[in-house]
Amino acid sequence: MIPELGHYALVLALALGLIQSVAPIVGAKTHDAALIRLASSTALMQFLLVAASFGALVTCYVTSDFSVKTVFENSHSLMPLLYKFTSVWGNHEGSMLLWVFILSLFGGLVAAFGVNLPATLKAYVLAVQSWIAVAFYLFILLTSNPFLRLPQAPIEGQDLNPILQDLGLAIHPPLLYLGYVGFSISFSFAIAALIEGRIDAAWARFVRPWTLMAWMFLTLGIAMGSYWAYYTLGWGGFWFWDPVENASLMPWLAGTALLHSAVVMEKRNALKVWTILLSVLTFSLSLIGTFLVRSGVLTSVHSFANDPARGVFILGILVLFIGGGLSLFAWRAPMLKQGGLFAPISREGSLVFNNLFLTTACLTVFVGTLYPLALEALTGTKISVGGPFFNLTFGPLFVALMFAMPFGPLLAWKRGDLLGVAQRLMTACAVGLVAVAITFAIKGGASVLAPFGVGLAFYVMMGAIIDLVERTGLMRLPMATVRTRAAGLPRSAWGTAAAHFGIAVSMLGIIGAATWGTERIVSVSPGQTISLSGYDLTFGGLVERTGPNYTAQVATFIVREGGVQIGVMEPSKRNFSARQMSTNEAALMTRGVSQIYLSLGDANKDGAIAIRLYYKPAVMLIWLGAVVMMLGGALSLSDRRLRVGAPKPAARAAMQPAE
Amino acid sequence: MTRKQRRLVLIGGSIGVLAVAIGLVLNALSGSIVFFNSPTDIKEKHIAAGTRIRVGGLVKDGSVQRGDNLRIRFEVTDGKSDVPVRYQGIVPDLFREGQGVVAEGKLEAGGTVDADTVLAKHDERYMPREVVDALKKSGRWQEGEAK
Numbered sequence: 001m002i003p004e005l006g007h008y009a010l011v012l013a014l015a016l017g018l019i020q021s022v023a024p025i026v027g028a029k030t031h032d033a034a035l036i037r038l039a040s041s042t043a044l045m046q047f048l049l050v051a052a053s054f055g056a057l058v059t060c061y062v063t064s065d066f067s068v069k070t071v072f073e074n075s076h077s078l079m080p081l082l083y084k085f086t087s088v089w090g091n092h093e094g095s096m097l098l099w100v101f102i103l104s105l106f107g108g109l110v111a112a113f114g115v116n117l118p119a120t121l122k123a124y125v126l127a128v129q130s131w132i133a134v135a136f137y138l139f140i141l142l143t144s145n146p147f148l149r150l151p152q153a154p155i156e157g158q159d160l161n162p163i164l165q166d167l168g169l170a171i172h173p174p175l176l177y178l179g180y181v182g183f184s185i186s187f188s189f190a191i192a193a194l195i196e197g198r199i200d201a202a203w204a205r206f207v208r209p210w211t212l213m214a215w216m217f218l219t220l221g222i223a224m225g226s227y228w229a230y231y232t233l234g235w236g237g238f239w240f241w242d243p244v245e246n247a248s249l250m251p252w253l254a255g256t257a258l259l260h261s262a263v264v265m266e267k268r269n270a271l272k273v274w275t276i277l278l279s280v281l282t283f284s285l286s287l288i289g290t291f292l293v294r295s296g297v298l299t300s301v302h303s304f305a306n307d308p309a310r311g312v313f314i315l316g317i318l319v320l321f322i323g324g325g326l327s328l329f330a331w332r333a334p335m336l337k338q339g340g341l342f343a344p345i346s347r348e349g350s351l352v353f354n355n356l357f358l359t360t361a362c363l364t365v366f367v368g369t370l371y372p373l374a375l376e377a378l379t380g381t382k383i384s385v386g387g388p389f390f391n392l393t394f395g396p397l398f399v400a401l402m403f404a405m406p407f408g409p410l411l412a413w414k415r416g417d418l419l420g421v422a423q424r425l426m427t428a429c430a431v432g433l434v435a436v437a438i439t440f441a442i443k444g445g446a447s448v449l450a451p452f453g454v455g456l457a458f459y460v461m462m463g464a465i466i467d468l469v470e471r472t473g474l475m476r477l478p479m480a481t482v483r484t485r486a487a488g489l490p491r492s493a494w495g496t497a498a499a500h501f502g503i504a505v506s507m508l509g510i511i512g513a514a515t516w517g518t519e520r521i522v523s524v525s526p527g528q529t530i531s532l533s534g535y536d537l538t539f540g541g542l543v544e545r546t547g548p549n550y551t552a553q554v555a556t557f558i559v560r561e562g563g564v565q566i567g568v569m570e571p572s573k574r575n576f577s578a579r580q581m582s583t584n585e586a587a588l589m590t591r592g593v594s595q596i597y598l599s600l601g602d603a604n605k606d607g608a609i610a611i612r613l614y615y616k617p618a619v620m621l622i623w624l625g626a627v628v629m630m631l632g633g634a635l636s637l638s639d640r641r642l643r644v645g646a647p648k649p650a651a652r653a654a655m656q657p658a659e
Numbered sequence: 660m661t662r663k664q665r666r667l668v669l670i671g672g673s674i675g676v677l678a679v680a681i682g683l684v685l686n687a688l689s690g691s692i693v694f695f696n697s698p699t700d701i702k703e704k705h706i707a708a709g710t711r712i713r714v715g716g717l718v719k720d721g722s723v724q725r726g727d728n729l730r731i732r733f734e735v736t737d738g739k740s741d742v743p744v745r746y747q748g749i750v751p752d753l754f755r756e757g758q759g760v761v762a763e764g765k766l767e768a769g770g771t772v773d774a775d776t777v778l779a780k781h782d783e784r785y786m787p788r789e790v791v792d793a794l795k796k797s798g799r800w801q802e803g804e805a806k
Contacts, residue, residue: 021734344668355674360680367684372692382695384713384763398679452730521748523729572753582752601729601749608750610729610749 003068006056007147010097013104015139016042024123025195036119040111042509046110046133049261054101055114057146061088067153070094070146076159077580087203092294092310093146095173099290100136102174102181106210107133110185117206124192132184135317139385143310159549159578176248180286181426182214183255185403187283189324190276194332204266204275211262211279215255216633222248223626231487232400234599236614238513238622253362254311257355264351268413270340271348273333274355274450280329284322285362291318292369339649346416347440357401362394402456402507406463409496410470419467425493428466432459443516450515453507460504464497471551477625495636499629503644505627509593512618519615525608533615535596536560537569540604550574552585555600555609559589569609571598592621693763698740701766708768714742715761723756735760735772743771751779 014297020042027035059065062084066072074091075084089095107129140146189207193199225248230238239245258278264271295311342348368385376382406428410421436455443451469475471493472486518533526541540556554572556613558565569587576582594617601610695713695716696704706712714735722734722741729748733756734741754760754777764774 021787341662341665344665344672352669352670355677360676364684365682371688382713383692384695385692388691389687391693393680395682396683521729612749 002056002059002396003065003147003550005054006060009053009056010048010137010141010147013046013053014141015132016046016049017130017137021127021134024127026228028120028123033119036123037288039123039130043104043107043111043129044218046130047104049099050101050104054097055142057094057097058085058088059093060147061085064157065153066157067149068146069148069150071127072150072154072157075157075162076549077156079160079165080548082167082170082632083160083165087164089173090160090164090169090210091146093140093144096136096140096144096294097146098174099177099181100133100140102177103129103133103136103184104180104330106185110188110210114206121189121192121196121203121206124195125188128188128191129184131540132188132321137273139313139317139327143313152243157576159576162550162574162576162579162581162583165227165576165583166232168224168232172221172225172228175224178576179214179216179221179255180248180289181344182210183251183286184219185210185214186279186405187325187457190279191328192619193276193336194328194622197332197335198270199276199336199542201266201269204262208262208266209348211255211258211269212633212637215252215259216249216637218252219626219633220630222252223623223630227623230619231588231597232338232583234586235612236517236519236586236597236599236616238510238619241368241385241387243369243373244293244298246365247292247480250362250365250369251282251285253358254278254285257280257358257362260280260351260354260358264348268340268342268348270342271352271355272336276336277329278320278355278359279327284325285366287318287321291315301403331372340414342413343415345406345411345418347411348365348413349416350404353404354401354408357397357404359602361394361397361401366391367488368393384506399453399456402460402504403418405460405500405503406467409467409493409500410463415542424466424470428459428462431462432456435459448513450511453511457504457507457511460507461501462544464501464504468494468497469502491639492636493630495634495639498632498635500626500632502628502630502632504625505628506622509618509621509623509625513616514619517616517619518615520613521610522613523604523608523610525606532596532612532613534564535615537596537598537613539609542607542609545572547574549578550576551599553603557587557598559596569598571600573600590620593618593624595619695761698735698742699737701742701770702740704791706766708766710766712766712772713763714772715759716742716746718754718756718758718760720756728762733760735762744774745771746774746777746797748777750777753779755779774805 015328020039023035023042024039026032027038060068060071061075064071064075064077064084066075070093074094079087087094089098105127110117110122110125110129114125117125131258133220134629168387169470186207188202189210193203222245224240226243229240230236258275261271261275261278265275283291291311291314295314333356340348368389372383372385406425407418407421410424411418432455435458439451439454445451446625468489471489472482474482477485520530520532522530524530528541529536529538531537537557537559540558543556545552545554551572554570557569557571559567567589569589571587572585574585575585584599586597588598589596594615597612597614599612601612603609680710692709692758693713695715696706698714698716700706701712701714716735716737719734719736719741721799722732724732726732731746731750734743736742744764746762747762758779761778762772762774763776763778764772767773
């Protein structure tokens with residue numbers, strides 16, 4: 001009964017979605033306030049229905065109702081409750097339901113919190129949002145119905161792919177989807193603006209919080225995915241330039257560019273057309289990401305069992321929305337009025353520079369990701385484009401971007417003083433150079449680029465601090481004045497500084513782990529001691545342990561530093577009987593921001609076992625940096641000028657219909 | 660500066676950055692891409708020794724030999740031809756005889772692949788696409804054999 005209810009709720013949501021796709025537009029064209037208001041109600045109702053549908057699927061999974069096909073294929077009655085819950089989206093059908101659930105959530109949020117939006121804009125936004133929703137409801141109902149029943153209910157399920165039986169599945173996909181799907185709002189706003197043919201600084205003020213929110217979730221989602229891959233795949237890599245990773249990086253790059261260009265639009269009423277285009281492109285990249293991961297054109301942990309019909313369907317959605325969005329842009333964008341003027345050397349100019357480099361970097365990732373697919377489709381030649389390609393293309397662009405980053409916030413709007421800013425950044429340069437020298441002194445010249453990378457990271461961090469020092473007048477003005485200025489400083493200024501600081505922190509972690517990491521891949525016998533980077537690990541032996549739905553071979557290692565025991569590491573291999581599959585559970589020991597990483601290979605008959613032992617210096621900074629970036633976003637979001645529902649300028653109030 | 664000049668600066672700058680990016684992309688593409696080959700391709704195409712390649716197929720039954728220091732040798736087959744692969748390190752958990760595998764490394768003069776990466780399937784139900792295609796080409800693939 002419950003699966004049928006869930007299915008039915010989704011069909012109802014589709015019906016409402018169809019109404020919401022048309023009625024508000026008719027209302028906006030004919031100035032029919034009732035039809036315009038309808039959009040908010042249907043958006044909220046759609047959210048409730050999809051939530052009910054999602055809840056029904058969760059119920060099926062949690063109660064292990066194996067008469068439902070996807071539950072049978074992806075769950076097992078012995079799994080811990082958390083994994084029963086997370087396996088809802090550990091498969092194609094369920095993950096698409098999560099996708100539309102989040103989509104309807106954002107639609108509902110716009111309806112509920114967009115009270116101060118101009119009525120017609122809101123009507124158009126919700127209508128466009130509903131177009132996307134309808135396309136994906138149809139996709140689920142026609143090709144990927146998660147509620148399909150089996151004619152005879154099996155007694156036991158086939159278990160979830162063991163790699164996915166991890167806390168990571170509870171965190172990474174929902175965060176990533178909140179990011180991906182969150183950009184649908186800026187897309188809908190852009191399309192609405194194009195339909196209306198009207199766009200102003202207020203538009204940017206409405207869009208920015210949504211974009212910022214999506215960006216925060218995407219940042220954290222990518223970082224958590226990276227950490228999950230790091231500890232679960234067993235060889236300590238944190239980024240593989242795998243197409244599915246690139247699929248999430250591209251919307252992030254475009255979204256980051258969008259955040260910055262929206263600032264120019266909001267503050268200076270310039271770059272309007274470009275901001276609209278970026279909004280369209282960012283969500284298009286999210287859709288391409290969904291297509292790459294969900295269509296089965298790529299093989300990876302992310303692609304579940306697939307049939308070709310789905311790929312074609314998603315491709316259709318892709319062509320419709322990206323093609324439609326860009327065509328509408330080409331048609332209507334010339335009608336949008338040009339905005340304010342600015343000199344190339346100015347805050348606006350620096351943000352243009354930021355956009356230029358971010359979008360170009362995004363383009364190189366796009367080429368590297370899709371070129372192999374296109375080549376194979378056209379010529380049948382199979383190639384793989386891996387890390388070296390991206391390091392050679394993405395790397396230099398990002399270095400240039402990092403170098404310019406501290407200049408931006410220090411430049412004045414309209415016309416900036418490059419020399420003056422350079423002088424103010426002298427301290428940052430000095431700190432960077434000292435960092436280069438110290439790194440060379442400690443680590444030697446084995447890698448020439450890495451110390452300069454460290455210097456660059458310190459320069460950016462110092463630059464972020466100098467920005468705050470300049471704004472608050474610290475060291476120049478009396479303490480009391482500084483305090484008032486700090487209190488009066490908009491939160492978004494703190495957010496900018498934090499986010500810029502965060503990316504430098506991540507950069508330090510990447511350089512540290514990639515350059516100065518050490519590793520040993522050896523075979524050890526019980527009692528034997530292995531040394532790496534000042535740590536001694538003694539292998540105690542293998543023991544068997546039984547988990548709820550697996551048996552594990554656990555190896556015990558005593559870790560000593562300078563002869564003193566500092567802990568025990570227990571990497572293991574788990575064998576899942578239901579799928580006859582094993583997973584590698586690496587053991588991690590965090591020392592400051594560095595980690596010791598130990599994972600198991602094959603066991604020999606004589607009791608020896610192959611191990612991979614890594615020392616990853618500063619590796620935790622990669623993800624800590626991402627968290628700092630996200631917190632920067634949160635600070636910015638809490639800025640009262642940006643808060644959803646903040647008071648609008650009095651002049652605009654007159655245009656609002658009384659509601 | 661007039662509006663026109665400013666726009667020119669902007670467009671010029673954009674074209675400059677794009678040109679640099681295109682240069683980087685082309686340079687990287689010529690140097691860092693790796694071609695995928697089936698064992699039969701390797702036999703037939705006369706690929707120059709020292710080229711980096713990817714080879715995919717099944718691990719031939721009875722071909723796996725393990726040596727000291729985690730050295731391993733095995734043969735990759737597509738049913739028609741076999742290619743010997745040498746590797747040092749820990750092979751993936753799902754690396755088994757008769758299972759799909761993709762190895763990446765340098766092709767040596769004797770026709771052996773000196774691999775630095777060995778990939779197996781992520782999941783017992785699915786084959787790497789490259790392997791499926793290699794097997795289809797050699798006629799060893801029956802639809803429905805594995806989902």
